[in-house]
Amino acid sequence: MTIKRIRFMQELLTFFGLEGRLHLEWISSAEAQKYVQVVTDFTEKIRQMGPNPLKKIDAAVKGAI
Amino acid sequence: MNLIDQVEQLFIQDKIDIFLGYKALDGHLLPHGFTRDRMEELKALQVSEGRYSLEKIATHLTEKHPDIRIGMIARECNLRTLNLLYTWKQLNPENIETINISCCPSPLKPHSDCSYLEPKQTGAYKKTHGIDFNADPDTFLDDFNNKNRFSRWMYEFNKCIKCYGCRNICPVCFCDECSLEHASLVEPGTLPVDVPIFHLIRATHMAGRCIDCGLCEDACPMDIPLRLLYRQVNAIVSDIFDYRPGNGTDQSPFTIIGEKTVLEPKPMDAQLEGEKEYGL
Amino acid sequence: MDCKFVPAVCSYCGTGCGVLFEVIDGKINATLPMKSHPVNHGKLCIKGWNLHEYINSYMRLKTPLIKEDGRFQKATWDEAIGHAAVKFNQIKDQFGPDAIGVLVSAKITNEENYLAQKFTRAVIGTNNVDHCARL
Ligand code: SF4
Ligand code: SF4
Ligand code: SF4
Ligand code: SF4
Numbered sequence: 001m002t003i004k005r006i007r008f009m010q011e012l013l014t015f016f017g018l019e020g021r022l023h024l025e026w027i028s029s030a031e032a033q034k035y036v037q038v039v040t041d042f043t044e045k046i047r048q049m050g051p052n053p054l055k056k057i058d059a060a061v062k063g064a065i
Numbered sequence: 066m067n068l069i070d071q072v073e074q075l076f077i078q079d080k081i082d083i084f085l086g087y088k089a090l091d092g093h094l095l096p097h098g099f100t101r102d103r104m105e106e107l108k109a110l111q112v113s114e115g116r117y118s119l120e121k122i123a124t125h126l127t128e129k130h131p132d133i134r135i136g137m138i139a140r141e142c143n144l145r146t147l148n149l150l151y152t153w154k155q156l157n158p159e160n161i162e163t164i165n166i167s168c169c170p171s172p173l174k175p176h177s178d179c180s181y182l183e184p185k186q187t188g189a190y191k192k193t194h195g196i197d198f199n200a201d202p203d204t205f206l207d208d209f210n211n212k213n214r215f216s217r218w219m220y221e222f223n224k225c226i227k228c229y230g231c232r233n234i235c236p237v238c239f240c241d242e243c244s245l246e247h248a249s250l251v252e253p254g255t256l257p258v259d260v261p262i263f264h265l266i267r268a269t270h271m272a273g274r275c276i277d278c279g280l281c282e283d284a285c286p287m288d289i290p291l292r293l294l295y296r297q298v299n300a301i302v303s304d305i306f307d308y309r310p311g312n313g314t315d316q317s318p319f320t321i322i323g324e325k326t327v328l329e330p331k332p333m334d335a336q337l338e339g340e341k342e343y344g345l
Numbered sequence: 346m347d348c349k350f351v352p353a354v355c356s357y358c359g360t361g362c363g364v365l366f367e368v369i370d371g372k373i374n375a376t377l378p379m380k381s382h383p384v385n386h387g388k389l390c391i392k393g394w395n396l397h398e399y400i401n402s403y404m405r406l407k408t409p410l411i412k413e414d415g416r417f418q419k420a421t422w423d424e425a426i427g428h429a430a431v432k433f434n435q436i437k438d439q440f441g442p443d444a445i446g447v448l449v450s451a452k453i454t455n456e457e458n459y460l461a462q463k464f465t466r467a468v469i470g471t472n473n474v475d476h477c478a479r480l
Contacts, residue, residue: 005319007305008301008319011301012268012297014206014211015202015214016214016265017214018211020211053215083346083348085348092381093381093382095350096350096365115380122348125367125369126348129370129374227391228388230388230389233394234378283387284388286389
C-alpha cells in the first residue's frame, strides 16, 4: 500500500511540476551499504536539481509582507 | 410518460416525501423542493441547463429529517455522485428515488442539457502563462517540461482568493472537519493562500472521490482549471488502484477519509450552540 | 417539511452578487451562488458563501438598543430615532454642524445615497459627507 501511495504522490508531483523529488526504497536494517548508497545518490540528484522552487516563492511572499 | 406525470406517480404511490427539481422564478431556473401539500406547483417542474447539486441539498435535508424519502432529477453526473454518497453512507439508497435524464453528449443523443456541451473559452494570456481549461492531462504532460508545468500551475494557484467555493459547491466534499480549515495546514485569515498546499490537499482528497461533475471549476471566480487537476489525480488512481469513483458502490482503496463513515447528523447549528452558551 | 430556494442579492459589498438561500423548514440553511445571475455567473467570494451565518447568528441585533447607565437596553424604533435626533440637535447646538459627519454605503441605492447627502447638507448643515467607495 505504501508503494502505491508514494507512486500516487510521485505522479501528482510530476503533474504539478516537481518531478523526481520524492523517492521510496525498501532497505532492511542489515543493508547499511545500500542505505548509504541510496541516500548519497538521492542527495546528489537533488543537489543537481537545485533548491525547491517553492522556497524562493515563499521567501518572496514573506519579503512582500 | 413525461417528467411531471412520473413525479406525480411517485407521490401518489407514496414513494417520496419531497421531490427536488427545478422551477422558473423571475426568469431564472432555480432548484425547488416539490411536496405533496402543494401538488399544484408540480406543473412548473422543469429540467434546467444550469446544474445545482441536488444531491448536496438531499444530504442537507437528510441531516434535518433522517428518514425523509427524497426524489430527484438525476443526470449522469448526479448518478455518479449518488453512488459515491451511498458508498460513504451520506445518503441511504433506500430513501432516494431518481428520475434519470440522460444528458451527457453521446452520438446517440445529439441534444443535451449539460452545460459542458460548449467547451469553456480560454483567453490568450492564460494560454501562454497558465493552463488551457480544455487541455487533456496527457497532452499537458507531453507539451510542457517539468519547470514549465510548475510555473503554469503556480500562475493558476496564485490567483486563488480562498473563497472555498470549490469545496462548498462540491457534492462529494462532506467532511465534518475540513483539512482546508485546519490552521496547521492552511493559515487562516491570510492571502495569498498557502500555495500549492491548499490546492494539492484538495487534489489528494479528490483522489478516488471526485466524480468529475465540473461544478467546482464553474464556481471558481479565478478560473483555475481545477477539473484538469482532479481528472489527472483520478487517472492516477485508476492506473494504480484500478478504481473509478462513482461507477459502483465499493469504497476507494485510496482514501484519506478512513475506513468508516457514518450517516449521522452533523454537529448542531452554530446558532443553537451560541444560544446555549449565552443562555438565551 | 419544506425546502425552497430564495434568490437574493449579497448584502456584503457593492458588487451585488446574486445568491440563493437554501431554506429548509423556514430556516436559512446554506447560501449558494445563483448560476444564471448576470453579475456573478455562479461565483461568490468567501463573504457571500457565508451569508447564512450572520443571518442566523445569535449575536445579530434584532431590535434597536439604547445605552442607559452603561448597559444596552432594548428600545422601539420610535424611541431610538427620537433619541438620536435629540442627541444630534444637542451636538449641533453645542459644537456647530461641522461636528457631525455622515458616511454612506455602496450597499444602499443611489436614491438613498442622494437622500443621505441631502440630509447632511440641508438638514444638518455640513459638507462632511463621504462614501465608502471613496475611502
Ligand atoms: S468536479 Fe469538482 S465539484 Fe465535481 S466532484 Fe470533482 S471536485 Fe467535486
Ligand atoms: S474532502 Fe478534503 S477538501 Fe473536501 S471537505 Fe473533506 S477535508 Fe475538506
Ligand atoms: S474556488 Fe477557486 S478561488 Fe475559490 S478557493 Fe477554490 S481554487 Fe481558490
Ligand atoms: S459575494 Fe462577495 S463580491 Fe459578491 S457581493 Fe457579496 S461580498 Fe461582494
